[in-house]
Amino acid sequence: MTAFLSRLLGRLPIGYLQLTHHPGRLLAALAGVAFANVLVFVQLGLAGSMAESVAIPYRLFQPDLLIVSPAESETLSDASTLPRQRLFQALVHPDVTDGTPIYMSRSTWLSGQEASSSIQFFGVMPDAGEFFHDALAAPLIRLSLSDTALVDTLTRFVDMRSFAAAHSEAPVPFEMQNRQLGAVGTVSIGGGFGGDGVFLISDQTFFRMFPQRSSATPSHILLALAPGADPGRVAAELAQLYPPDTVRIRTVTEATDQEVRYQMTERPTGLIFAFGVVIGIVVGIVIAYQVLSADHIREYATFKAMGFRQSFFVGIILEEAIILAAIGFWPGLAFSQLFYHSLAYLTNIPIFMTPERAVAVLIGTIIACSVSGILAMRKLAAAEPADLF
Amino acid sequence: MSDVAITVSGLDHYFGEGDARKQALFDVNLEVGSGSLTILMGPSGSGKTTLLTLMGCLREVHAGSVRLLDQELFESDEITRIDMRRRLGFIFQAHNLHDSLTARQNVMIGLQVHGRGDPARHGEAADHLLDLLGLGERLDYLPGNLSGGQKQRVAIARALVSNPNIIFADEPTAALDKVSGLAAVQLFKDLGRARGTTTVMVTHDPRILDLADRVVTLEDGRVVMDRIQT
Incomplete structure (x- = not known):
């Protein structure tokens, strides 16, 4: 040497x-x-x-634009609700071809006397597969059956092995929010620093589980744009349609980057x-x-x-x-x-x-x-x- | 180069500042010829080491003149003094060998001060000189495994390996037995004759006084005797 x-x-x-x-x-x-x-x-x-x-929950979505309330809009899960009317207003724009609301809330999975997991519920319209990751489009249809869910196999502190074969023909029963639900499929999302897992349910099941929530006040609105439409331009034009400071319109990438920055710096x-x-x-x-x-x-x-x-x-x-x-x-x-x-x-x-x-x-x-x-x-x-x- | 290697004129030197300021040298005048062997003697605190370090470009000259190899050191900058030191060889009483370098590597350092070069050639030169000083069997020894006399000989080799114009030595024979001490001083004399290498040495060793061309004695910062020997 x-x-x-x-x-x-x-x-x-x-x-x-x-x-x-x-x-x-x-x-x-x-x-x-x-x-x-x-x-x-x-x-x-x-x-x-x-x-x-x-970033992982954001990857479930693939809309062109995401509309949220400007209040508490830094994170996906903690965002305030906004009027569903904003969705209908957006559909007026010639480059907005479709839209869907998403409803979010949390509940606790009790595994025993002391063990519990915080589950994030996404209430979505089962026929809105185009707004979600390609792999989710088919399983989402199964949520048309009432009181069914796609459960997260990576949920922390819960033994999810019994859900591995969950399907609409053989739902795996479980109970949350004092309701009997059936798992009709699985997703692999996993817990983060704000929760232990993510379950997807239909909007109707969501309202039954969380009766205090109304279909008129979604957590987020996803928009699909016409092919070739510039999301930046459409977002700016949509902003003109709404009363000042009533919405925040971003692409999923922008929303992800801003939440990462927010979590890291604030x-x-x-x-x-x-x-x-x-x-x-x-x-x-x-x-x-x-x-x-x-x-x-x-x-x-x-x-x-x-x-x-x-x-x-x-x-x-x-x-x-x-x-x-x-x-x-x-x-x-x-x-x-x-x-x-x-x-x-x-x-x-x-x-x-x-x-x-x-x-x-x-x-x-x-x-x-x-x-x-x-x-x-x-x-x-x-x-x-x-x-x- | 002139026949005079070092000229010291009206040299004063002080340590400390303000009330603590103390004068260590008083109007020292000295001329050291090229190739000569000069011994500085004097009791402890007489100023001989201070004079040695001033002539060796290790201290700044405050007052008076020190002319070394035709370079005036008074008001010279640090870079000039560093460059001048590359033309000098130092032998310290405490050897000051680098603990983690072998005898050969310690001597090679004396060559590498002059810049990048072929380490293999440096090694050959170091080996040759160490062999000449009787350490041919100890080339790869670390200083910790050498006796005091062997360390001193490595330090001498390190000082000589780059063919310096002037050697400044502080008690170079203190750790050597009589034969080795005389041999080392004889080597300095031989270098003076063969290469014109000048040696200025501080010593209390009476055994080598007779070999000196000149003996300068200092007391209380002043030259009290300057004897040229033939």
């Missing part, structure tokens, strides 16, 4: 030799860098998981994840600093006396920083993968490693270790060659 690095650097790899001279200290440093990596990966993983879990969870990332970076910088600023003052003073310039010392420190980052990253990545798998298995949240995240953390680790090196340089710059005599 020394010979290889010598050829690579065109000089003795003093940073590498310094690091490996104290194997115990090196191992501690690598463990520290790996730990900081795990901290960052965990926070980024959770943040990514939140973004993914936010909700405490997102801020906590961001804070966790900062903590991880600070821990990494501190640990690397402890190693890079280790007591080499006398040796550096000797190099200064010999006529080495500051750039030489910067080179050594960066060499050490990059070695620490490049080696410490891998155990951090491995432990993080293990953590992701464990958490996904235990909680069903969509948490997984992405190549982009791995590369970003590797680059971030190198930068953080380099920052430590620059901070360490300030200490080592104090090496005074005249004091050697």
Whole structure:
């Protein structure tokens, strides 16, 4: 390794030799860098998981435009209701070919004395398959039967295996909201940070389950546009049809992006994840600093006396920083993968490693270790060659 | 290059500031010829180390003049002093070898200060010099596995390997036995004759005084004796 690095650097790899001279200290440093990596990966993983879990329900829909009430409109599940009249008003526009309302509410699945799961119910019109993901179009028709549901096989904290064969010819019975329902099919959506699963039911079943809700006040309105119509233009023109500040019209992509941004930047969870990332970076910088600023003052003073310039010392420190980052990253990545798998298995949240995240953390680790090196340089710059005599 | 390697004129030096300011050197005048071996002597606190570090470009010259290899150091900037130090060799009493480098690597560092080069050739030069100093069997030893005398010889090799114009040495024979000490000083003399390498050495070792071309004695920051030996 020394010979290889010598050829690579065109000089003795003093940073590498310094690091490996104290194997115990090196191992501690690598463990520290790996730990900081795990901290960052965990926070980024959770943040990514939140973004993914936010996006998954949106992927059920494929309308051209989504209309919501402007009040509490940042999230899909917590949006205020709006008058169904807005749907009929929209249908006046020549480029709006169809529309459908969606009704949303929550209920609790009780699995036992203490176990419970928060279920998000989507009440939809069974014949509105064109507004939903292609795979849902056929199962939605089954919801025409009253008191039936498509249940989420990934519902957290509920053993959903008995629903695997659910079909309209063999509904699997279950009870929620004091009503007997029959599962006539399944979807795979999964829980996120706001709930444990999503069940789809017809609008009529929805009103029976949630009698306080009215068909006149849906949660969202989905619109289909004529082929070739520009959603941005149509949204702007629709906005002119409505009284000011009564609706918010967006594409599904815009709504998804805005909710992800909202969850990440304005909700405490997102801020906590961001804070966790900062903590991880600070821990990494501190640990690397402890190693890079280790007591080499006398040796550096000797190099200064010999006529080495500051750039030489910067080179050594960066060499050490990059070695620490490049080696410490891998155990951090491995432990993080293990953590992701464990958490996904235990909680069903969509948490997984992405190549982009791995590369970003590797680059971030190198930068953080380099920052430590620059901070360490300030200490080592104090090496005074005249004091050697 | 002139026959004079170092010219010191009217050199004063101070440490501290304000009320704590203390003068360490008083009007020191000295001329050191190229290729000569000069020994600085004097009791502790007499200013010999301060003079050595000023001549070695390790401190800023406050007042007076130090002319080194035709370069004036008074009011010189840090870059000039760093560049000048590349033409010098330093031998420290405490060796100051790099703990994580082998004897060979410690000596190679003395060559690498001059820039990128072929590490293999640097290694050959280091091996040759260490062999000359009797350390041919210890090339791959870390300093922690060398005796004090062996470390000192590695430090001497490190100082000599880049063929410096001037060697500044602080008690270079302190850790050496009589034979090795005399051999090291004889090496400095031989380099002076063969290459014109100038050596300025602080020492209390009476065994080597006779080998010096010149002995300068300082007391309380002043030159009290300047004896040229033939």
